[in-house]
Amino acid sequence: MLRLPGRGTLRRRGTVPQVTRRYLLLRVVQIVPTILGIVLISFVLVQAAPGDPVLALAGEHGDQAYYREMRRHFALDRPLPERFGIYVSRLATGDLGMSRIQGRPVAVIIAERIPATLLLTVSALLCSSLAGLLLGIVATLRRDGAVDLVTDMVTLGLHAAPVFWVGQISILVLAAGLGIFPVFGMRSTEPQAGGLPAALDVLVHLALPALVLTSQQLAGVARVTRQTLGRELDRDYVRAALAKGLPRGYVVVRHALRLALLPVVTLVGHRMGYLLGGAVVVETIFGWPGLGTLLLSSLQSRDAPVVLGIFLLAAGAVVVANLVTDLTYGALDPRVRHG
Amino acid sequence: MTDSASPLLRLEDLSVAFDGRPAAVDGVSLRIDPGEVVGLVGRSGSGKTLTALSILGLLPRGAKITGGSIRYRGSELVGADDGTLRGIRGAEIGLVFQDPLSALHPALPVEHQVVEGLAWTQGRSPKRARTEARSLLDRVHAPDPETWGPRLPHEWSGGMRQRALLAMAMARDPALLIVDEPTTALDVTLQAQILSDLEELRSRRDLSILLITHDLGVVAELAHRVVVMDRGRIVETAEIEEIFDSPRAGATRFLLEGRLPASGASGDVADAGGPTRNAGGGTTPAAPLLDVRELTVRIGDVPVVESVDLRLPRGGTLALVGESGCGKSTIARALVGLEDGASGHVLLGGHDVLAAPPQRLRSIRRSIQLVWQDPFASLNPRRRIGWAVERPLRIHRLAGGVEARRRALELLDRVRLPRSYARRYPHELSGGERQRVAIARALSVEPDLLILDEPFSALDAALRRGLLKLLGELREDLGFACLLVSHDLSLVRAAAERVAVVYLGRIVEEGRIGAVFSSPRHPYTAALLSAVPVDHPRDRGKRRRIILEGDVPSPASRPSGCEFRTRCHKTRPECSTRLPPLDAPGPTSDPHSFRCFFPVQGR
Amino acid sequence: APDDEDGPQTGASRVVVGLSELPGHLNPAITTAGGVHTVSEILYDGLIRLEDDLRVRPALARAWSYLDDGRVVRFRLRTDARWHDGTPFTARDVVYSFQEVLLRYHSRTRASLGTALTGVEMVDDSTVDFRFREPYGPLLRQLDVTEAPILPAHLYSETDPLTNPANRAPVGTGPYRFVRYDADGLRYAANPDYHDGRPSIDELHWRLIPDAGTQVTALERGALDWLFAVPGPERRRLEEDPTIRLLETTRGPGGSNCVMTLGFNLDRPLFGDERTRWGIGHAIDRAQIVDRVLFGQGRVAEAPISSGIPFAHAPEVELPGHDPEAAQRLLADAGWGRDADGRWLAMDVNGVTAGTPLAFDFTHFPSFSQYAQLLRAQLLAVGIELRLRPMEPPVFVEAVFTERAFDTNVVSYCHGPDPEIGVRRMYISSNIAPVPFSNGAAYANPVVDSLFDQARRSLDVEERGDRYRRIQEIVARDLPYLPLVETESTRAHTARCSGFRAGGHFAAEARCRR
């Protein structure tokens, strides 16, 4: 599934450019047209969608005069290119426009939600990466043993289970059934006195949603680690290192893992979109007050500026994650070709 | 070696099997005494590598020792714990792996890998370790360890990598060195270098060596005793001379028979072939089939091939020889118009391949066909044999449908393959059979010129012989000309009439096989010829061997003047000022030209 | 026990309320959106107050009287009411609220009251006159905090009420005042100066829990004290929970007396014959809807006007009951015939090409998909095919009311406290226009139009009730709409507290045990 560039047949020597400053710059510059493209696509989509946003505002009653007034109010009566021009020029200054429903700057609304989503996704990202890596390593070291087989089965299962189902079942069992975890929100109803207790409170609430999101990501990491590390361990250089009298643990970590890490890093980095998508579902299930719940409610009320803002943010996160991944890749493997 | 009381290593009845399969190593017993060089020979897949790996407890996943014992200095290694084995690995027994590239970690500097074992077990400071690494590399004649040490393996050349592995295995001064196919991947000059390195190591410190190879020539150079394996079993163990003089086992004879004589009379095949008839008493035919003038090929900015002139008469056979990377394949590809950076003239029957418009090129391509080096890669794995053979006919719209099918079957007859093979897939064929298919495919469009790029180097010696013979017969029947690219001098001698020696993309010597092989004039040719392993252990040391030091320079930075001077043992100051011309001082009817100011004197 | 989980006892009593979605703002005067009204009504007052049984009580208005044959209604206002920031409440606030905000942005008030009113005038600081072209019967029912909340003129005048910062940090006259708004929810505190007396419960915490099921769990575990809506499936369990009390109501946020209504597009020849409409009606088992979609949270609609408006409700009117036999008979009468597969094909139906199957689109909000699926199942059982067309609200409005590109639809028409608010709009012929949630069926009957006008003009409840009953007789027979069920909603609260009400000021008179 994952193929390393440049592995195996480096037929033609001397054609392996190193990661240069110029390359870095190029990668960064390439982002600009990408982002512009994303802005254009999403804007056009939102504008081309059927349904008049003003009608969503009006509720059950209203008349033409009322609509005209609202339309003028939100500059919906201008031609499309003009609206796009306004949008982009404002975007350049960090202004995402005003929410049509809340009447507040979109940037502010989104900014309020970012910490919650960030907390959820980052903790899931860290947990799944570390635990997945560890699980993969342990399974590889005990190859063909019970741990390996169980890990394989469990990760296969998790890989196939839809994230909402994992969430539902864990609510049924862990939260509703056994009452171990709080099931909703980010904070208790009680005001928490200051720093530590408040942080602990958030942590307790975080546990279940983060666990569910982690489980979705973890399977991939563990499986790729297991697969690539297992493959690396079968390579001659591992046996050659052992033949030098080096201890096994050293060889696994310093030699094999170093190369096995590459696909894992790629996986983690390139799954930013998945992670955010999963977060939307998990937030909905657990009432986590993040961007996902905001996205869905904004979609229902047809609050286009907010939807666009969130979409752009997600796309931006993906672009940045890809960039960081590629750069990390170069740092891990000096042979890497960037073409 | 006669003190049977204290062998260094003793295998008794060792069996290794992959789970659920019959034993891959089956009851192997062998011993190695201190200071002794034992050759372990056998066909590919006979279990040599597995035997070696089992000694250090490094069998691949799935393989297990199913019986027998391995004693090193009297202590049992089968079933030993990890600590014991680790004490042996590297410190007592050094292992040089079969494939140097894959045995090196791709992302760690070579020098780091060379001393890693030492640094770990003996706690060296990084600086000290580096110094030691460089001196180790120096000892195995790796050039310029200061510059190359910190680089990554993929930047190293094949020969250098093999040396790095040697240095790595020798880092902790083991008593026994196991060397797995140290030269198989290398061409003759490098092979000679490595063998002499090994000999040097052995003699400098009473080292025992287990030398694994399928090439009896290598064994003939070095070993005291030979153990022959076949299908996992030992079929013969004997002193070295005995093996060559009176082989007993069939497998041994098979290995011996496959060998073409490296010296002596010129090969049977070329003599049997028809073209000599056309050669008409030594007069050059009026219009050569192939006339290459000033061919230069640039890959990127690098002139990989430099103003090459070649001439090949209709039905003639010309061989291109030279070390790996010298540009032989590039020349071959340029002749078919597959190299974009080619300039000069390639005239085939009067038409210039390089200047031809696409439409014309298609028809020219019909008259030149290529047979590729790797029979496993040259056939589409997802297409049946019949399809492959018909393919050129269809591309050139020479035949279709039933007619194409009929011609394909005929071609299979010609290359002595059963017609039923038309329905098979390549993976159902052996290497030799695939190469026959490749030849059949090439011949389907009745070309005037067949280019064979290392056609047999991936094959077993016995197969080589058979194919060579087939080729000779086909040539006699069909009368096509042959351009043979190879670094295997014995093969060239057997198959070609004329030979061109290529060094760094230039022709340095050209002439009739007999003339060039018996009295080479260019020092490079002489060195190449001297590097061919002896035919028999008794010739060991008889021949004066010219070891070429170092690697071929990069075509990107060619030396000034004579490009060979950096490795030439006869170099003089004049050599660096001017490029010697390709001159033919002898009779013009049978020119023997070379590019040297101070040629080797003919014998 | 849930009480233990109440956390540190601070001495103040608090009620934690479950919230499904965060409102964008807290100004109930500029919108009829349920989300906003749910959380904001308790911060404000109307001129009058409607009890849960729709009886009229004074609120910001102490008393009222009719002048000029009922064409002027004079309100005397309280003088002791103050805004949460301490500013006194005056007639200026009332005039500003109606003229600048309610009649412009509160779509329901604008649509009903707006068409009848000629002016709102300040007589003195504590007196306001409402002037009408002709007498206007429903007025009082349109002045509560849901239909006409009063905003502070001193903060709003001369600004754009849609973007005024006070929308997010509201200042009202209501029993609770705003404290904080963050991503998890909202905090309110009791208004110590409330003109009707300080509420007993000190703090209201609104906790955002989008999932309704999760809200119930939270209530059961004591983490919540009050829920505005219990999902039907959960109701039966809560009924048996001794720590929890339920409260059924037909009042919903931002609207009440809602009737789930099937509408026929009368422009379609398919529905040209009322026998076809009645036939379809007989195929529908409305009790099953109450049972399986609402889980008992509602009742079968007995008449076109909700039973929540007793003076106008006409239970004696006959609507098609579940009767497949009758359905088939009526369809056959209308010229439909069944083919071998049991499907209805037009044989001799006016305006319909022979052979056309009785299959039609059913346009609905995605949130009403349970209704849609049940109706599809019921109609399928008698050979009528319903093709579901769920549409997000804005798309729905455009398709149904602007483009009229639909066959049938379902709309939750909230009749409100008076038929003038929520019923009239469905039937009068002048509403056959791109007005959302109006006369989607395109029903035009001059008799009905004039009866509605009479009912509106009259100040006599008896007389108005009579007109409405006559209207219902006619529209039940013509059946442009089939009222399906009256929806109720179940509030739930902890047994620790009592005295909650269903309306916007739900917690104003409640008190909790320790």
Add this chain to the structure above:
Amino acid sequence: MDEGSVDRRAHVDVDGFPRGPRIGRTRAGVVLAGATLLLGIGAPWIAPYDPHLIVGPSLEAPSATHWMGTDALGRDLWSGVVWGARTSWMVGLATALLTALLGAPVGIAAGLGGGRTDDLLMRGTEFFQTLPRFFLAILVIALFGAGADRIVLVLALTSWTGTARVVRSEVLSLREHDFVRAARASGASGMQIAAGEILPNVLPLVTVLFGLAVGRVMLVEASLSFLGLGDPSLLSWGALAGQGQAFLRSAWWLATFPGAAIAVSVLGLNLVGDGLNRRLESST
């Protein structure tokens, strides 16, 4: 050059997975995925009831008459799951097919074309790859209304990039193979090479990607349906599970079975995909 290792890969074990019970794994995958696929194909005969009709009491727990219980309206869940298989598979297969049809040609064109063509195509691919698939799907479906056709289109438009990239890198390595060179040397045109030499070699890979894509799409479709963005006129597992969310506490079966059906299908597809992939890697 390296005679000794020419056919090494033939006997080097390339997969890195546990050996033990893997023998039966691909087969287990075929059984699992095949079972749900058969449910979908045979839905009219297998489902005991019309999944749209009310055939029992509301919210009845699993029993002999209703194996998976009934939903709130009294419809048979087992029948719903059976018919849901049809939707999930149809969406999965259609999307994966479209993905392959878009991705494979682009990958082949980029790999064979090289130079500018490659640059251009890969730039485009990279762009599509950065679009967050799930968000874009939500956006499009929520804006343009739900519909199986839209789901298929959006998912295919955001998934083909993976296929294109993998196929391209495969083609790049195939291009260096002597059999492709041989075809070129004997005068074959670009199209002839693409169709004659490259296509049959990337087809197995494309098939594996296809299988894995079906599973992935099923998951995405389910998540969308779960959020209420699925095709309302079709019964799908995700939508069933989404309806179950409201009854999580009172009717556990509603959320449990449809979710399990998805897990089983995707698991089966992944097992098959993995198995085929392994066979592929060790055979080339």
